[in-house]
Amino acid sequence: MVTLGTAPAGAEQRLSELGIVLPSPPTPLGAYVEAVRTGNLVFFSGMLPVVEREPQFVGRIGGELTLEDGRKAAATATLNGLSAAKALLGSLDCVAAIAKLGVYIATEGDFREHAKVADGASELLEAIFGTEKLSPRIVLGVASLPLGVPIELELVLEVDDGPPR
Template sequence: MVGVTIRSPSAEQRLRELGIALPPPPTPFGAYVEAVKIGNLVFLSGMLPVVGHVPQFIGRVGVELTVEEGCKAAEVACLSALSAARAFLGSLDKVTRVAKLGVYIATAGDFKEHPRVADGASEMLLKAFGEEKLSGRIVLGVASLPLGVPIELELVLEVET
């Protein structure tokens, strides 16, 4: 039909339709805040795979944890990030684009499956926001992360002004 605009579902609607429930918003483990808005960007603090300050995964991917467990840990960390963003913004529907995704993975030195693990977070963002709002990403292997968790996410969101 000419002149008809088809709108894709909102992030909140997408999550409802997929039956994805966000955990309670995370709270800081120290002297920092979970989110800061500068202009039309929201910078989230490093997000871990924890719920209520309780790590859901402990260990390094490729050592104590499998790639699949690492992927699930990235998904849990992403759900925490979405929850923090919703608490800060009032609604995920205010997100106009994912500006940056960084995935830090605690691994052994010879680990090579970083992209597969990071897909746990990327695929959750895809479910929430759709392909048109995704960003590029950086994925790094590190020796250790806070609390012994395998994943820490860095997320920057563009929001409506």
């Protein structure tokens, strides 16, 4: 764990230390919003591995795309989710926990390594937020996803704005 003195480093500092620059926040591809906060939870629309509205990966894992392509696509979708979170919240330092992670993977029918693909998202979240903020997750193989991408991420964050003022 990265630390400053005795307090754990915040997510923003970890991003910097990891050399990660968040992409521009994604924009909706239809009639919806990317993220909404209700109480201390932030719910996200399905995050895709797109940059500037262009898919970075197209195809199914175990077919046109490899397991490693799937891990990279999962990481790209995760960065889009974090970018949307930062746009909504102002800082990722207020993230108290990842409440839920769902990873939907377009695969060929005989593909069996779903968990390894999903680790592309989980390991990135762990590097940024720490093991103590990881969540349970669900990983599903599906026939197809929007734009032909191999990954769609479902993310729910718990936020803590600190003590009342």
